[in-house]
Amino acid sequence: MTDYRRRILDDLLDELADELPAIEIYGAKGVGKTATALRRARSAIRLDSDQERSLLAGDPERIRRLDHPLLVDEWQRFPASWDLVRRAVDDHVGSYLLTGSAVPTSAPTHTGAGRMVAFRMRPLSLAERGVETPTVSLARLFDTSADIDGSTEVGMPEYAEEITASGFPDIHDLSTRARTARLEGYVHAIVQRSFPEQGLVVKKPRTLRSWLTAYAAATSMTVTYSKILDAATPGEAEKPARSTVQAYRDVLDGLWILDPVPAWLPTRNHLNRLAKSPKHQLADPALAANLLGIDAGGLLSGADTRSADLREGTLLGALFENLVAQSVQVYAESADAHVGHLRTERGEHEVDLIVERRDGRIVAIEVKLSTAPTDHDLRHLHWLKQKLPDLVADLCVVTTGTYAYRRPDGIAVIPAALLGP
Template identity: 60%
Template sequence: MADQRVPVRPYRRRVVDDFLDDFQPESPAITIAGPKGVGKTATALRRAASVMSFDLPADRARLDADPTLLTALDYPVLVDEWQRKPESWDYVRRAVDAGAPAGAYLLTCSATAPRGVTVHSGAGRFIDVRMRPLSFFERDVEFPTVSMSALLRGSSEIGGETDVGLAEYVEEMTASGFPDIRRLSPRVRRRRLEAYVDNIVQREFAEHGYPVRRPATLRAWLRAYAAATSTTTSYNDILDAATAGENDKPSRTTTTVYRDVLAQLWQLDPVEAWLPSRNHLDRLTQAPKHHLADPALAAVLLGLDAEQLMRGTASAADLRDGAVLGHLFEHLVTLSVLVYAEAAEAQVRHLRTKGGDHEVDLIVERRDGRVLALEVKLKATPAEKDFRHLRWLKEQLGDDLVDAAVVTTGQHAYRRNQDGIAVVPLALLGP
């Protein structure tokens, strides 16, 4: 009889593995949080001797029958989707307080605890790490030659060449960073992404304690949020775009719930405004830049695929502040930078002065307050005007600007002689 077992796919190492390599041997409990489908369980399984998966009714029943079970299993113990059995958090917390060894527990979650459920703080006991969809580096499209960690340390070495061009970037914008989805053919992949959105609207809100009375309105709000990708569009304008022509608009309270629950499901990944700890700058806006968990979700909500984007049939009206393709490229760059910054223990922000006189797409801030500034341009060769905001910021910050770069779709990574600003294709930028 033929072997009917499903073949096990080879594991592709993730950037978060470096973090876990460093922290698991010295930490009794680590939580890995992120949206469904990013690969949290696959990563944690490689590091676990025992597994309790609370997606499974049988494992939930086992814990009900024996609340001491999590302390009786072989370490390391993976507590998968702990929020489905919230008391498991407290069991682990008590085990840590009682002296659980380093590396004893890995907990994963695709959402925070449901409404009405209170868990005690894990402060001082748990280390948290955010896991996102695959960065460009993790997709194994190209081998990077420029390290963001090195840029943050002040390394001046820039170089490398790639054949990756616009077509490959557009493919990656729509292919998604969800490992199981991106392996599929484009047609099946699109349907899976549509089903992913359907599941959020039809099931996950209700499972989180917020049944949706008007699914079409939530879906329209999600589409309007996707149309605001990589912009600081106000939430009022997003609501107006979602309900254009409707007299019976949802209340602000309702749309605040949309935003809050999507954030709790890790489906929103906004980039907050940078407010420097030193008094270098004033008149900065505080509006966040909008991003979903993955640019492919934005594309599917807008009804766009790679072919449409390459043909240029994506209407600029889909976004209020520029062409959709450029904003989706910035989303892809931002996702990658967020992954690399997590590994470097850095924070990612954006800068915009009131009135929009100066903008810098991404500010990567080290723990000591010094920053790496990144501009994102959907072009192979940036024009001279594309460097002006970075030059302005260098004048403002002086030595607190550790480096600056323009991220492009070009072929070559290099450093400019006239101002020292780097030019780095996204394919050549890695952790």
């Protein structure tokens, strides 16, 4: 475990583990859940093993007898383990870490509300990858004294490389060819193994692959699912039924492969007529790039034009926003905040990311490929500040530039590599 990359979630676990008797870490397969949990566990039950499942089924008291903290790994493979942990917690026996890569096909008999606390682990954020030392804290942007400074040599070529390198820890540091093979194997495993494990046998794997590819082409957009289906099946008279596509989405959601940014629908202000559609994104922009068959060089050259009608702007811009959004989601959880996007119904105004704290205060973020955003780029941030002056804690634009600084109009300009938790 000497090569372990410390995760931002580690800080939360350090803070809360002694007070919480049971913590679930969930997320897509391969994001690093087990490695993080093992650093805190004294023993483990690996339920992706047939033998371990049989042992626990025949002797449920093992969950109490083994050394604690106890890791129950891939608990969804034996859903009864959830209730075994819950009852042990009720009886004040031991402490537990649970990891899960999918929503179980059969739900536990009790939710564990009030006993079990869950945190999502996403692929490595930019800060966790170590591409740069962040100088601007997302959490501090809620504080009027936030410092906005620092510089970086990370530029467009490095961001394109990080988009395709993947945030899966075991993939990120591989050679380009090995990464491509691993990502292709990841997609193949989802279609061929994960879907059947979730109770859905895909009769036409090619159709599912085409739908996933069209979804990837719609990254960072709010286009309708019917448009995504049309892009997946061009010229085909007999398209998959809506129920079939819904089943695809349900399984992919349950595997934590889809990670759309939900629409921000505030309850503490008077903004009206906001769109409710999510912004489409996969858990890792490298999956989208792999599905679309493009590498870092292709992104930089603007070579990809497939399904371009599903998005505005370049694919590089869409995937860069995906990379930033995925990182901001990681930082926001550390700040006890959640992330959405804002778009008015007619599209007159939109803000890429809204980070909202529990007190209702927000940080609004635009994501731009440019190194020096213009006044026109930031018009929606000014509009939002005018509409919600009491709720906006800060306005910022995340760029591919060199310097972090605050503009004369008060908007913070932050290179993506310099933003951290």
